[in-house]
Amino acid sequence: MLDQSLLPNNISLGQFQQLLGRYDSLIESISSAKGAKPGQKTLLELDRFRYRDAVNIYGSEEPKSTMTLKDVKTLVDWKLRHGKFRPTLMKLVSSNDDALVERIIREAVEEYRSSLDTSKAVRAISNLKGIGPATASLLLSVHDSHGVIFFSDEVFYWLCCNGQKSPIKYNAKEYHELSTTAQVLVKRLGVDAVDVEKVAYVLINEGASDATSGDAKTASPSDVKPAQVDSSRKPAKRKSNISNDATDLMAVDLSLPDLDPIPLPERFAKIKRKLIAGNEKAVADSFYRLLGRLRKEAERIAAVGSDIIPSIDYLDIYDVAKVAIFRDALKERGVAIVRRVVPSNVAVSWKEETQEYQSHNPPIKGIPCHDPQLYELFWSPGQVRARADSRLLEVQRFVMRVWHSDDEEALVSSNHAVAYADRIRMRKPGDTFLASGPHIDNGSVERWESDGYGRAGAYAKIFQGRWEEYDPWDSGARLRVTSDLYNGAGSCSMFRMFQGWLSLSSIPPGAGSLLACPMLQLTTAYLLLRPFFSPRFKSGPNFLHEDNWKLHVAQNSVLQGAVPGSGIQELSDALHPHLRLNKTMVSIPHVEPGDYVLWHPDAVHAPDAVHAGASDSSVLYVPACPLTQTNALYLARQRKAFLLGDPAPDFESGGRRGEREYMGRPGVQDVNDAGGEEGLRSMGLLPWDEKAGCADRAEAELLRLANGILFPDRYDMMARRGGAKRL
Template sequence: MASCIPSRSRTLASTGRRLLTTGTKQSAAAAQGQKKEGDISDAFASLSGLTFRPLEPRFADLKHRLVAGIEEALQDSWNKLLASLREEIPLIAELGPKIVPSIDFKDLANASPEFRTEHKKRGVAVIRNVIPQQEALDLKQELRDYIAANPQTKAFPQDNPQVYELYWSPSQIKARSHPNLIQAQRFLMEFWHSRDPNALISSSHPLIYADRLRMRLPGDAKFALGPHIDGGSCERWEESGYGRGGVYDAIWKGRWWEYDPWESSCRLPVVSDLYNGVGACSMFRMFQGWLSMSETGPYEGTLLVNPLLSRATAYFLLRPFFSPKKQAADPTAEHFEESFLDSNNWELESPSSSWLHGATPGHGQELRAALHPHLDLPWSMVHMPKVNPGDYVSWHCDTIHAVDKVHAGKSDSSVMYIPACPLTVQNADFVGRQRDAFLQGYPCPDFGGGVGESKHVGRPGAKDVEEVDPEDGMRAFGLKAWDSEESGLTMGQREVMDRANKLWDFYA
């Protein structure tokens, strides 16, 4: 197996010149891979004005195949799950934001056992002081200047922008490639493990995923995105989606307690965007995350998370297979009577319906109190604790999360969405296409297409990344070759580096 040696590899100093000098041909090639134009509202059924309803009949057949022959075991596992939720949710409701573990950036190398245990269980965390506060505030001002210089920037909602369709602003480039942020992402991703020691993945080598940013203003109630999960919806049940890696097999077999949300090798074959949805993520993001650019607390336009992780995942996946014998007295209520929630009132569907509660092809998975009553979402969704500029907030890719319905604070709630993505072959392939979009100023390939920032004043380029971090930052962007001869690498890490280098057009 040939290794790519950086001293003999082309960096983007030459590759970038080759791409940029091809002019119109390169622009056309990048544009051909775009999705239709859109904004964040197109990624979610509720923001798009759609209603949740039974899906096409093939989904009933899919559900039948998943549980055929293990009906009794599945019913028993469902009953155990409901009992476990009754124990866990009161604890979450009592602790509220205190249940979210936090750690200071300077302490990452010596994280306490308590932090590690809680993080594994909850799947959420706040890393304090990743970037100095004033530096984070400067990034926010630079964003405002960039937006002011480019009034054509798309945003949602159009009449009072809160979420901007920006991917390549100077501030985003500086934040994503900041050495401290990359170190924080590496720390988080190493909570994952692989049952295959030679799996083609490295959680020690983060890749960039170009997401948007939020600058939510006091009083806003339009960006009221309820409980949801990114990374597809219907795909989680489909054999050609998450089924390709058997990610949730333990749950389908009636042993949800054996499901390991931190096993990475099973996620490598996953296809999380079967329907080419606008805003549907194609990369394996171990964590969603954002960097705060403001001081924001509960009810001030911030994030809410459901810290049940494995139990909540098992519940929303099993929910479509069970229905109540007797309906709730008020189906629109946020809290339901105990007789309705009792396990004796719930039975396995027969025959299977085509409902996948909260799932809509091409949109994110959403959750509602009426559709997922046992999660008691008004109580089990908790606010992030107060954050300051420069703090990094992260949540596991299966975590249910939401935003405040109303921003009741007195100042802006501003963040840059920056997830943590490992080096994998599929991720590297995406980053190669994303790099082309970056060089031309088009939107990240997962999001709504169009001219994007190609005509924006002050849009940065490869040299701006290099100025922030000429090594890890450049590699994370796909702008410099990996060193597969680095000491201490596994065989899988070496191979995935070599494959990434080939995909990115670097050669030994």
Template sequence: MAATISRGLRASRSAGRSLPQDPALRDLATAAPSQKKEGDISDAFASLSGMQFKPLEPRFAELKRRLIAGNEEALYDSWNRLLASLREEIPLIAHLGSKAVPVIDFKDIDNTGPKFRAEHKKRGVAVIRNVMPQQEVLEMKRELREYIAANPHTKAFPKDNPQVFELYWSPAQIKARSHPDLIKAQRFLMEFWHSKDPKALISSSHPMIYADRLRMRLPGDSRFALGPHVDGGSCERWEKEGYGQGHVYDSIWEGKWEDYDPWESSCRLQVSSDLYQGVGACSMFRMFQGWLSMSETGPYEGTLLVNPLLSRATAYFLLRPFFAPKNAARDPTAETYEEAFLAPNNWQLESEPTSWLHGASPGHGQELNAVLHPHLNLPSSMVHMPKVQPGDYVSWHCDTIHAVDSVHAGKTDSSVMYIPACPLTVSNATFVARQREAFLNGWPCPDFGGGVGESQHVGRPGVEDVEKVNAGDGLQAFGLKAFDGEAHALTGGQKEVIDRANKILGFYQ
């Protein structure tokens, strides 16, 4: 099949209308879709859907009981150490502000200094400057506007004043995801991860695409006010059938949060992060979420905020559902009383587990706020990204708490293409095989709201458009070309995962 797909790349001229001419690709492009229900970004988050956070089904109380059984005393001690650490770290973050985010220029990523590496490992967030030339990216933004204008039936949120578009296969997105320098930047970031299992079936050297949306936020917008949240599921982080399959957070449940390693990859290979088929819930292993800036955008101008406390913040929002204040009354106007409320001696393990998973609800993203997660002091610990220019790439670890400005107070658009960094794994290859089908047909990415998507869009690109940009690892990232299992210096695990991925993608039996 490898040869026929290769021929089909040159033969396919979809452009939003015709299907590939090669029989192998035609079969892929006409298969019946398996889609989620239709929806937009508001369906992915309880707060944007108008839902209120509340206790969940009673089974979650029993889940919490089992999760920490036998470790209650260690968990309590761990909680107190965590609160002490947060009291030290948060004032430092508040003082640094945007300077807490490590920044590097693309031309320097082959010779990274120890300071950037140490800060990136600690913070989990980064800005890579000048990944793509400014004028090239501004041209992409112009193309996007033309594509949207030519297809006024494009879904977007909010409907009356679109800011986030349900677009996955526009010409600009195809060019950006395939761009050799962007793929190189993704590879650079993913190699911060490591595996304790030398035979793990994963390769961070072989990025795979994940077709995400784009944002073109206009000055004055306050509708796309997405507060602090974490991608990659919500309830799944506590569930045995979710992150429990990889024992990702076991050290936290055992009362040893300091031993939690957010950069260990092998434990994430068995994770199910979308148990409830949520619209927009990511089922692929994304090491980093990220976006390519298409605007000059600074703090308060409709940009991203992040919580650069990576391991501490993760431990806190995971442990929060197990603890309750002895005195729950709060007066946010009284500073001394607030200190008493947050004091460790005012918090105890729940005497009887409740079904609260603070900010989590099945089928939606994990959300956080100052009331549910008071010790994180989110108004102080959420910091803006530094000012970015068109062509800068912004990334954040998949466990990172992040948000967007509640109001776009700038004077120009704040536009980005969401482009995560995903390694080659067996499950990611399985997803990309489905995603390739969606690409060939113009359907939405399988993780997002279903429907006809861009199948009737004028000017939708085809396979040959990927080939024009990057006929090597660009095509591979899309699942349109076999990975080279005989390349130099591959580990045994890399060779095995490449072999399995090539079979899953249909390049050989």
């Protein structure tokens, strides 16, 4: 961990200059250690081109020439050798047309010199293949090394994450945060942006102990390791049979423009062909039916707006007539609100307890790094009380009963809710860092892969051309799903029947709330079928008409918005035009403290791009999870984390101690006080009563298995006693 005096807000000019003076010797050591293949430039040679030759050629107000593809490739080579290596990136960059490269970069630089709008110029350069915001910032930086910061891992860790290695998305939003923070440091110390980049490289690569030393020190080649993003948030899973080309793709800079979706390895084209083999005509006909239905539904949603999202009061969840209306609407829309699950003053008190817990303990990490609002906090008193609360557990069981299983032997019980420890968000007015585009969680390319959602045929009817028969609420089809084949960051290890949050403040639409696309079955069918079709004409008044879309005869490898290892499926107007997301993404109606917002795991959703409200938007993430064998296994790990004060298992990173030493951290008795036996069972702290009335034989078997997983010693003792009696 970096010395506090070396953090960007604290570092002195003397310390900065001392660290800057150590860069050259450090890069020589790394270059010597890495070496170079015959005919390949060394890292030191590439470094001189990046910081000296390229700046001399392109860095003046009237550059000597326009940047060529050859020089772009040299700079990309430097980037790959200087930081994190991405095996297939150079191939993508090399596929650009020479003339197009020169024109786009020339126009972007001219626009930048006239407006000094770094973000706009970076976006323009990002239109080139293989060039995302990180690489684009590098190409722009050599044109203005004083004012433009290169989006390197090291500089992001230092300026935006207090010197700690954290997952990076490499998107425009993160670069804007980085650029803004860099300018503050540049102005305070009177240095160049390129010098900030070099100092960050020294700090991160030499390590905290070396960097804080008062003497200039050169790391030996054996000590120097390229910086790596610590994106692991869970233990290693079983090995999959994913081919090497797919694994290589995971390292590609994924910040490519919507209009140029990244082609995946060729095996994905084979997957697509196999999925619809023998059903091509049925799939085409079903797609055209789907487009007609989407058109009508989009018009309806645009006319009704937020009122289309169903809601029910907690006091009405046993009113047969009201429940029937609510459940029908929930099954169609995939998103809903249960009002007044807990009294408003109780929800506010949970928020206040969490804030007090924070104030008496060390600073909590979160997102964004410089001003946390989504906290890596799991065991505050407010969070623990909420998860164990009998009213919230009752509502979770109520909504989970919308699900059913066509398989009578399926080991899943919506009658037994289990807790999933997630984080808490306190979003501030004006925030844009917590924004993201429309997306679906729980996997990406896995939705098309046989080892992913195909294991249980979750979407089989859609690929057979019978999307109308697809049932999003069949829990049995979800039990064998593997939603994370690539061990990606941000994945959830539990089967969630609903994602959701409990409001801890008054949140009107647009004030840091949620947007959702309320046509669950249609969006899922369209998302899955879209990659099989392309438009005959890419513009014109009939662009969206069924006649303009044709089924690919020979499928390509593109899965619009899906990339191995991303953990989420992204959607956009450009890639998924028939969804008309600009019209169908509607705001959640105004919620008050104690209201519970929930949505199906396949529902398209997004947070507000800007928190335009006047007060904080605080929510506690509380999904609704049924009891399954997999969930019981995760619950055992989560219970251990709770007892020790460690981060929840899905959020483990770098061996952090989490809240182990925190004052006021709740224990088992606090769970009991908050929720009694029901709360204890939901946390895996008390066995389920196997003699209580079970819905069927499968549920009884599931309780037995879950108790055996969570309390093996108890069952070993029972087995020994039973054996003694038989003897």
